[in-house]
Amino acid sequence: MNDLIHAVAAFLLPPTGAFPLLLLAWWLRHRRRWLSGALFASGLLAVWVGSTELGALWLQDRLLGPQQAVTVQALRDVPPRQSVIVVLGGGARRLMPEYGSAQLKTVSIERLRYGIWLSRQTDIPLMFTGGTPRDASDDTLTEAGVAARTAREEFGFTLAWQEDRATDTRENARYTAELLRGKGIRRVVLVTHDVHMRRAMRAFREALPPEVELVAAPMNLALPGIEWRDLLPSQEGTARARYLGYEWLGYVAGH
The missing domain is CATH 3.40.50.620 (HUPs)
Known part of the structure; x- marks a missing residue:
C-alpha cells in the first residue's frame, strides 16, 4: 500500500500533475467549451510552472516563504x-x-x-x-x-x-x-x-x-534576479518543482 501511495503521489507531482487538467479539458471540449478552454490553459500553465526554474521558484516562495543563508x-x-x-x-x-x-x-x-x-x-x-x-x-x-x-x-x-x-x-x-x-x-x-x-x-x-x-x-538557495533561461523548461526546474510538491504535500499531511 505504501508503494502504491508513493506511485500515485509521483504521478501527481509536477509537471505530470497537470495531466488530469489536460485530460479533463479534452473530455469537456464538446460539452463545456469555455470550461474546457480554461482547464486547458490552466494545465499548460501548470506544465510550465512545473518544468521551469522561474516557475518552481515562484511557487516555492508562495508555498514555503523566502529563506536566507545562515552567516558564519x-x-x-x-x-x-x-x-x-x-x-x-x-x-x-x-x-x-x-x-x-x-x-x-x-x-x-x-x-x-x-x-x-x-x-x-x-x-x-x-x-x-x-x-x-x-x-x-x-x-x-x-x-x-x-x-x-x-x-x-x-x-x-x-x-x-x-x-x-x-x-x-x-x-x-x-x-x-x-x-x-x-x-x-x-x-x-x-x-x-x-x-x-x-x-x-x-x-x-x-x-x-x-x-x-x-x-x-x-x-541550494537560488541567486537573486532572473535570466531568460529560467523561463525555459529544464532538468533543474523540473527537479525543484517535484521536490517542492513532495515537501509541500508532506508538510500539509503533517509528516
Whole structure:
C-alpha cells in the first residue's frame, strides 16, 4: 500500500500533475467549451510552472516563504561545544557499481559537504542523522555510517555523532533529540535543502526542548534576479518543482 501511495503521489507531482487538467479539458471540449478552454490553459500553465526554474521558484516562495543563508558570524555568539550542526540525510544506495560499495545519494553528499564546511568555519561539532536505506538488504548498513566513512575518507573529517535509526524527517528529529539529551547543547544548526527546511524545522522544534535554539542553515538557495533561461523548461526546474510538491504535500499531511 505504501508503494502504491508513493506511485500515485509521483504521478501527481509536477509537471505530470497537470495531466488530469489536460485530460479533463479534452473530455469537456464538446460539452463545456469555455470550461474546457480554461482547464486547458490552466494545465499548460501548470506544465510550465512545473518544468521551469522561474516557475518552481515562484511557487516555492508562495508555498514555503523566502529563506536566507545562515552567516558564519551569526553562529559564533554561542560557544562551539554548546552547539551542534545537524545534517539531515537525504538517502543512500547500498551499492553503486562504479564504486563497488554503498554511497550517499547526491542530496546527502551536498548536505554533508556544506555541514563540514560550516563546522570547519565555526568549530561547531557535526552530527549526521540517517538510518537504513530503503534498498538495503539488512539493517547493518546505515546512511549515517556511510556518511561517517565518506566524511573521513573523502573530506578528512570526523563526525562528532551519528544517528543511525531514523527513516524519515520526524524520526530524524526525535532520535536526534534523544541522542543530544544531557550533552549541554544550547543551539542546533539544521542543515538541509531549502525546499525541505520548513518541514524539518517544524519536526525539530517539536522534538527539541524549548530552551534549545534552532537555527536554519538552508542550502541550494537560488541567486537573486532572473535570466531568460529560467523561463525555459529544464532538468533543474523540473527537479525543484517535484521536490517542492513532495515537501509541500508532506508538510500539509503533517509528516
